Amino acid sequence: MTLRAPLTIEPAPHVHAGTSVAWIMLHVVIALIPACVFAVYLFGLAALLTLLVATLSCLAAERLLQRGSAFTLADGSALVTGLIYGLTLPPALPLWMVAMGGFVAMAIGKTLFGGLGSNAFNPALVGRVFLQAAFPAAMTGAWLTPLAAERFVTLPEATLTGPFLAPASGSYDALTGPTPLGDWKFAGGETSTFDLALGFTSGSLGETSALLLLLGGLYLVWVKAANWRIPAAILLTVAICASLLHGIDPQRYPSASFMLLSGGLMLGAWFMATDPVASPLSAAGCWIYGLVIGLLVVLIRLCSGQPEGVMYAILLGNALSPHIDRWTQPRAYGAAGGGS
Amino acid sequence: MWGRSAFRGGVTPATHKAQTQTQRIRQFPFAPLLEVPLLQHAGRPALPVVREGAAVERGAVLGRADGERSVPVHAPAAGRVQRIALMPSVTGAMVPGIYLEPFPGATQEVASGTACDLATATAEDIINAVQAAGIVGLGGAAFPTHAKLRMPPERRVRLLIINGAECEPWLTTDYRVMLEQPADVVLGVRYLLKATGAEAVVLAVEEDGREAGEAVLAAAPEGMSLKASFLPTRYPQGAEKLLIRALLGVEVPAGGLPIDVGALCINVATAAEIGRLLPFGRGIQERVVTITGPGVLDPGNYRMPIGTPLRFALEQVGTAADVTRVFLGGPMMGQPLASLDVPITKGISGFVAFTSAEYRDAGRVQPCIHCGRCVQACPMTLNPCQLGLLARHGEVETMRRDFHLDACFECGCCAYVCPSHIPLVQEFRAAKAELRRLAAHAVTEEKS
Ligand code: SF4
Ligand code: SF4
Numbered sequence: 041m042t043l044r045a046p047l048t049i050e051p052a053p054h055v056h057a058g059t060s061v062a063w064i065m066l067h068v069v070i071a072l073i074p075a076c077v078f079a080v081y082l083f084g085l086a087a088l089l090t091l092l093v094a095t096l097s098c099l100a101a102e103r104l105l106q107r108g109s110a111f112t113l114a115d116g117s118a119l120v121t122g123l124i125y126g127l128t129l130p131p132a133l134p135l136w137m138v139a140m141g142g143f144v145a146m147a148i149g150k151t152l153f154g155g156l157g158s159n160a161f162n163p164a165l166v167g168r169v170f171l172q173a174a175f176p177a178a179m180t181g182a183w184l185t186p187l188a189a190e191r192f193v194t195l196p197e198a199t200l201t202g203p204f205l206a207p208a209s210g211s212y213d214a215l216t217g218p219t220p221l222g223d224w225k226f227a228g229g230e231t232s233t234f235d236l237a238l239g240f241t242s243g244s245l246g247e248t249s250a251l252l253l254l255l256g257g258l259y260l261v262w263v264k265a266a267n268w269r270i271p272a273a274i275l276l277t278v279a280i281c282a283s284l285l286h287g288i289d290p291q292r293y294p295s296a297s298f299m300l301l302s303g304g305l306m307l308g309a310w311f312m313a314t315d316p317v318a319s320p321l322s323a324a325g326c327w328i329y330g331l332v333i334g335l336l337v338v339l340i341r342l343c344s345g346q347p348e349g350v351m352y353a354i355l356l357g358n359a360l361s362p363h364i365d366r367w368t369q370p371r372a373y374g375a376a377g378g379g380s
Numbered sequence: 381m382w383g384r385s386a387f388r389g390g391v392t393p394a395t396h397k398a399q400t401q402t403q404r405i406r407q408f409p410f411a412p413l414l415e416v417p418l419l420q421h422a423g424r425p426a427l428p429v430v431r432e433g434a435a436v437e438r439g440a441v442l443g444r445a446d447g448e449r450s451v452p453v454h455a456p457a458a459g460r461v462q463r464i465a466l467m468p469s470v471t472g473a474m475v476p477g478i479y480l481e482p483f484p485g486a487t488q489e490v491a492s493g494t495a496c497d498l499a500t501a502t503a504e505d506i507i508n509a510v511q512a513a514g515i516v517g518l519g520g521a522a523f524p525t526h527a528k529l530r531m532p533p534e535r536r537v538r539l540l541i542i543n544g545a546e547c548e549p550w551l552t553t554d555y556r557v558m559l560e561q562p563a564d565v566v567l568g569v570r571y572l573l574k575a576t577g578a579e580a581v582v583l584a585v586e587e588d589g590r591e592a593g594e595a596v597l598a599a600a601p602e603g604m605s606l607k608a609s610f611l612p613t614r615y616p617q618g619a620e621k622l623l624i625r626a627l628l629g630v631e632v633p634a635g636g637l638p639i640d641v642g643a644l645c646i647n648v649a650t651a652a653e654i655g656r657l658l659p660f661g662r663g664i665q666e667r668v669v670t671i672t673g674p675g676v677l678d679p680g681n682y683r684m685p686i687g688t689p690l691r692f693a694l695e696q697v698g699t700a701a702d703v704t705r706v707f708l709g710g711p712m713m714g715q716p717l718a719s720l721d722v723p724i725t726k727g728i729s730g731f732v733a734f735t736s737a738e739y740r741d742a743g744r745v746q747p748c749i750h751c752g753r754c755v756q757a758c759p760m761t762l763n764p765c766q767l768g769l770l771a772r773h774g775e776v777e778t779m780r781r782d783f784h785l786d787a788c789f790e791c792g793c794c795a796y797v798c799p800s801h802i803p804l805v806q807e808f809r810a811a812k813a814e815l816r817r818l819a820a821h822a823v824t825e826e827k828s
Contacts, residue, residue, distance in 0.1 A: 048704045049718050051806040054711040054732075055393050055549070055793035056739055059753075059799040061746050115746060157747030157800070316751035321765055323756065365766075372784035373621065373760040374634040377630065 061156070064316075067115030067265035068369065071256035072123050072311065078252050083131040083184050084191025086199050087245050093135045094126030095119060097142025098167075098307040105151040113143035117156050121145060124311055125164035128247025128304065128351070129171070131184045133200035137175055139166040158185045161358045162315040165351055172351075183219060219243045220302045221347040233297045243303070250301040259312025266314040269323060273330020274309040274337070275300060281338040293342060318358040325361075327366040332364075333357040387622040389759040390614045391793045393549050393712065395588060400552045400672050403680045405560055408666075409696065410457050410482040414687035415467050416442060417477040418524030420725035421516040422523045423449035423474050434461045435483075439491035439662050442478050451514045451524050456685035457482035458489075463470055470708055470715060470722045477723075480687065493661030498570060506575040506658070510623030513655060514663045514726070519543065519554075519618070519647035520709055525654075528646070529575050538642030539628060540578035542569055542651055544585040544593060545618035546610055548710025551670045551730040554648050556681045558585075558592035561652045562599035568655030569606060572646060583608040583648070596648075601819050615712060617792045620645045622759055634787055649729070664726055669693075675703035675733030683722050691720035694733065705734040712792040746800040754794035754804065760787045764794035764804050771807040776814045785811060 079087045102118035112118070129138060145167025153159045172179050184196060220241050235241055241248055252261050261268035278299055285293035299305070313319060313333055320329045333353045340349025419425035426443030430436055436455045443453040459482040460691045467477035482488075496509035511526035531537070542565070546554040558565060573581060585593035585608055593608045600606040611617050611626055621632050623645060630641045638645055653664060665686060672679035677698030684693065690706070707714035708731045717731075754764035763786055770779045779785040788808050 047706055047717060047720070049716045050705060051716065051803055051809075052707065052711070052713050052790075053712060053805065054705065054707055054716075054734065054738075055796065056602045056801070057391065057797045058739075060744065060801065061749055061799050064749075064751075064799055110444070155747065159748045166610075288811070298562055316749050319750075321750065321752040321755045321763065323752075326752075355451070370755060370758075370761045370763055372634070372762050372787045373625070374631045374787055 057268060061115045061117065064265045065120045065262050067260060068311065069116065071260045071265075072120075072127070074252040074256055075127060075246050075249055075307075076123065078249045079127065079131070082186045082248060083245065084188065085193075085195050086131045086184060086191070089135060089199060090129055090131060090133060090138055090245060091123070091126040093138045094129065094142050095122030096123030097139040098125060098146050101143045101146035102150075105147055108154070112156060115156060118146065121150070121163045121167075124162075124246075124307070125167045127307055127311075128168040128244050129190045130179060130181075130244050132173075132196040133178055134198055136201070136203040137171060137178060139238045141171040144170040145160070157317055157375065160362075161355055162318050163314050165312055165355055165358075168351060169355065181221075185242055186248065205248065219247070219347070220298075221341070233295075233301060241302075244307075246307040247302075247304050250306045253306035253310060257306065260301050260310060260314070266310070267316070267319070267326050269326035270314050270319060270330045271309040273327050274313060275305075275333045277331050277334025278305065278337055281335065285338075285342070298339070299338070303341070303348045304350040308337075308354050309333075312350075313354050313357060315358075318361055320361050320364045320368065322365070322368045322370055325364045326362050329357050329361060332360060384415070386761050387617070387625045388761055389757050389793060389807070390616060390622075391757055391796050392488060392614055393796065395613070395673075396550045397552050397555070397588065399679050400550075400670055400681055401555055402532055403556075405556050405668055405681045405683055408682040408684040408688065408693070409490075410685055411688050411692040413462065413479055413689075414455060414456055414459070414480040414482060414685060415689055415723040416453060416480055416687035417467060417469055417475045417723060417725060418443045419469070419475040419477075420453065420522060420686070421451055422521065423451075423527075426453045428464050428478060430461050430464075430478070432461055432464055433573065435459070436461060436480070437491040438486075438488050439493075439665050440463060441663065442480075445511060447676055448530075449524065449527060451511055451516060451526070452663060453478075454514055454665050455480060456665040456687050458486040460590055468719065469723050470717065470725070470728070472718070477687075485507065490660075490662055490665065493663075493799075496571075496658040498567070498574065498659070501574070503575045504579065506571050509658050509661070509761055510571075510654060512661075512663070513554070513654070513657045515650060515657070516726050517647055518649040518653060518667060518726060518729065520727050520729055522725070523551075524755045525646065525650055528644065529572070531576075531644075535639050536642060537576045537578040537639070537644045538580065539644075540569075540576060540581040541623055541627060541643055541645045542572075542581065542583045542648050543618055543620070543623060543645050544583055544596075544648035545623060546589060547586060547613075547615045547618040548714075549615070550672050550732050551710050552672075553668045553670045553681060553729045555589050555592045557649050557652050557668055558589070559598050561656065562596045564652040564655035565596050565648060566599045566601070566606065566655065567659070568651035568653065570604070571654050571658055572651060576644060578644065581606055582627060584611060584618075584627060585609070586611055586613045586617055588613045613826060616793070619759065619789065619791065634784065636792050667724070667726060667728075669724060669728060670730030671697050671733075672730065672753070673706075673732035673734055674738060675700045675706075675717070675735045685724060687722060688724045689720070689726065690717070690731065693724065693731075699733055700735050701737045703733045704736045707732055707734075712796065713790065744801040745803070748798075748800055748802060751799060753797040753799065757793040757797045759786075759791060759793060760789065762788055764788075764808075767811075768802055768804050768807055771811045774814075776811045776818070779808075779811050780815055785815070 147165030149163030260266040282296040282299040336353035438458040463479040516522045539542040
């Protein structure tokens with residue numbers, strides 16, 4: 041028996057846990073599928089097209105903008121950004137706006153910062169915030185009533201509005217039902233917990249089914265593709281604050297279950313705040329980060345003119361993340377101040 | 381009493397121990413030519429005391445210790461000294477060594493020397509006998525054991541830790557030694573207790589080596605207060621500093637030694653060798669080595685003569701056709717070999733052969749996604765993510781000053797879990813080398 045020379049030299053460790061960036065992204069996609077399917081069931085063709093255009097625009101942007109020859113589509117991060125971005129959108133948004141936001145998400149939210157691993161903010165949120173700033177009317181009016189009879193055969197007029205044209209004024213009114221948070225903020229109505237959990241409400245594509253998002257999120261932390269401390273900290277903070285406030289003044293403040301299940305909280309807490317790149321490193325850091333986001337959500341929702349604050353809360357959390365990292369630097373074994 | 385509190389972090393790779401754990405230690409044949417380095421330990425090489433062409437007995441001294449930081453080297457076989465010359469070593473450096481041709485028909489009886497009697501010997505006698513037997517840390521570090529035992533007078537050993545926590549996957553040397561030589565281990569521990577005056581002794585074993593630990597306990601004579609601590613099976617449990625954390629609840633201060641917190645760690649195979657050799661005044665001529673891995677046809681534990689060339693060893697146990705990687709030690713910290721033309725030395729507890737089917741990291745590196753897995757895994761509670769970032773920017777001084785690079789013992793946990801497959805350990809090694817270069821440079825600057 042002779043041994044073939046030469047041997048390959050590779051540095052230790054010679055084994056690996058088996059995870060990869062693509063592996064993590066794949067699990068995020070799997071976790072998002074139920075919510076996507078439900079969105080299409082609820083809002084029909086319009087939702088399907090919105091998700092498709094959102095995803096494809098992100099993929100196309102990544103392909104066009106990536107530097108050098110590195111084939112970065114394979115890591116799946118653009119696909120994940122596209123899906124999450126799509127889920128933050130209202131269902132009847134003109135498709136050209138959807139595509140534009142997708143490009144902005146990848147170009148400004150990711151490539152400008154240096155690509156995968158360097159983005160300071162969650163790229164999907166950057167795209168969404170851009171749309172909110174650029175097209176406030178469309179972003180706050182393009183809701184659809186869930187389970188409309190014709191949803192699989194007709195498209196809302198607004199969806200196919202020509203590029204750079206605003207949807208005809210008045211085209212929304214016929215379709216729109218108010219979102220639960222908007223309804224509560226502006227009209228004082230509180231949607232039932234049951235409808236919120238199951239998702240039979242109007243809202244962004246991924247805002248509606250809290251339950252499916254929760255399931256997806258639990259799957260994510262179960263396979264260890266996301267850090268469980270972040271959603272745990274956010275949801276706990278919101279729940280505790282809301283219960284306290286509701287206990288003090290039930291007329292003014294909604295119940296904890298309403299706060300947890302409405303709006304973009306589930307999507308944000310499980311899928312956007314957990315973006316590893318823009319969240320802290322250490323366990324302690326993740327708790328602080330989640331706490332801050334939770335407090336901001338409560339603050340913005342209850343004390344500002346906006347009905348929803350998850351998006352801004354996460355962006356602020358992202359901005360704070362490097363600082364949290366600095367405050368929560370782990371103490372090295374044997375360094376001063378240790379032992380017992 | 382000695383708690384089970386684990387250290388923070390660590391990883392749990394597949395252990396792959398079953399294959400070799402159940403097999404008895406087998407005696408390995410002599411290679412036609414043994415390559416015995418005079419430097420097999422951390423310190424100064426031994427000085428040859430034989431001439432080329434001389435016939436030597438098995439166990440005879442080939443090289444004597446050159447001062448306190450050195451140990452003698454003994455003949456692994458009765459044979460003829462063919463040549464005294466530089467020879468390749470596993471580190472890649474050339475070291476002085478002796479080429480020994482075993483006599484084919486010899487009885488290979490081991491020569492005995494001056495016995496060290498446990499009952500009558502003083503602590504100093506034992507420490508000298510340990511040095512004379514050429515004993516070094518058999519767990520891998522190969523630090524001369526007598527130097528560890530001879531401690532500054534103001535230091536006391538509160539706890540003597542016999543390290544049987546064989547946390548590297550694949551390796552089962554310590555397990556088999558404990559199981560098959562429990563009496564040697566116990567005797568070795570008694571020598572060590574007398575030499576150090578330790579207040580207490582504990583045998584540390586991982587949960588998956590429980591039977592072996594219990595075998596040693598059963599061999600302890602009545603009245604001997606030998607305890608065992610069964611620790612969670614978690615890599616790198618066997619690392620000295622983490623064992624101390626787990627057993628004593630204290631940390632060894634940065635830059636300090638275990639003795640600073642009253643602990644002394646001795647590998648269990650080292651203890652067994654002390655118990656086996658000292659009563660006869662013999663020296664180390666062989667050691668137990670795990671030869672395993674998917675590329676090995678007859679994996680197992682072998683008692684191998686020191687100086688056996690790795691190529692000969694692998695040919696004896698048979699290898700798969702497509703062995704592409706061989707490394708010394710386990711897969712987490714094992715040193716990759718460029719060449720098989722290097723000999724087995726005292727510090728080698730095993731080697732593993734991988735085929736082309738095994739996992740490879742190369743070519744999969746992606747940017748750091750800041751996921752924090754490395755931070756959670758680092759048993760020294762460092763920040764490998766930040767360290768890696770700084771390494772890639774060449775900021776080695778910041779790595780040392782603000783991020784405790786010196787505390788990193790290259791255990792590999794961070795690189796093992798990194799989803800971006802960043803060769804973190806390699807980056808840290810390079811940074812340490814750069815720091816050493818800068819320090820040396822600073823010294824020369826000062827002198828001139
Ligand atoms: S190799 Fe160093 S930095 Fe990485 S986990 Fe081990 S001790 Fe920590
Ligand atoms: S495990 Fe790798 S990707 Fe994750 S933070 Fe550490 S270095 Fe970065």
